[in-house]
Amino acid sequence: MTYRTIAEILEIRHRHVGRNLSVSYTEPLKIVRGQGQYLFDADGRRYLDLVNNVCHVGHCHPHVVAAGQRQMAELNTNTRYLHDHLAEYALRLSETFPDPLSVVFFVCTGTEANDLALRLSRTHAGTKEIIVLEHAYHGHSPSLVEIGTYKCEGPGGEGLAAHAHKVPMPDPYRGPHRGEGAGSRYADEVRRTVAELTAANRPPGAFMAESLIGCGGQVIPAEGFMAGAFDAARAAGGVCIADEVQVGFGRAGSRFWAFEALDVVPDIVTLGKPIGNGHPMAAVVTTPEIAASFVTGMEYFNTFGGNPVSCAIGLAVLEVIESEGLQEHARVLGEHFLAGFGEMQPRHRLIGDVRGLGLFLGVELVRDHETLEPADSEAAAVVDAMRDRGFLLSTDGPLHNVLKIKPPMVLSADDVDAVLENVDAVLTMVEAAS
């Protein structure tokens, strides 16, 4: 393999790769190796990866790598042939879901999973009308860009499709409804939208939301919102789609699926990112009733979805989550993070809000605790300074002022202490300079 410098790679990317993709950091990193919770650059420098929720059980986990290598050397073909791995994986995956979620569709990316979820809901409910959360991102295909305001109301976007109707993100810190009862007031917004659509003879066929909200700024939905929203959508004949592409597979800590921590059972759940620990695979899980509606005579075939290599890898990921107790580990470390950030909050004027569930956390930085003026440049400065100290963090949220933490689940308690200690020091520095 030819070795190229950062400047050479950037130049080749500039000439030969679509330019719509930004590169992390002003001084980009050339990462050449990953192991567990760590990434290593071309000079051998080690970084703690705090944002990559794809390599769920750790970068290059040996059990997952071995499963993939073994199966690649034996067979990889499509799902029109019978294979044990697909049957085993469908069984094992569906065992992790509450009834009646028991039918699996195999796809390759989160976008494909959400696209298929739209098709399933449209076929079942007989309409495209859908209610979505503001600032949502569900994927990059046309059908998802036009319902995801993170994209369609951002630069280059063409606005929401006529069949998509947004409701406020149930953000209990910055959103329009806060404090006691905020969740039910956010759910009222869904009820109102459902009522308006129904009165206009366009009842919603679906309500779609991430169980925990990523691009919106690591938001844990206001308590009671999801149950109220699901009830409202279902009362009008709509189905409820939970996007667990970022947050599933034990990350929420207390439960395997984040929707379970919100006390709801969706009708369709979409899975991606962590499902294959970096191998491109994804899935949709739904009820027998919705799956039956999709049997219209038109076949659903996916060239790569559910192939023996993907299923071997998916099985290995489930095995590691269980054998290494990673769900409970996420719960314990998540509490450790929340306690640590909570302890430092009174000492740092920039920390406006600390929130999280398991290893899905956000620290929102503000300049003023009354106006909540977003501290976006300060958040960027924290990320840069942390990188210099060997920690890879990033910002998220519509105002770019939320430090997001969603690391590989094999992070250690010592790693958490090191993160807390360094964020504390870096915030002191940034606050002194701002």
Ligand SMILES: Cc1ncc(COP(=O)(O)O)c(C=O)c1O
């Ligand atoms: C919540 C959510 N849904 C769907 C997707 C799309 O997944 P993919 O990039 O695998 O197509 C993403 C990707 O960032 C996501 O964060």
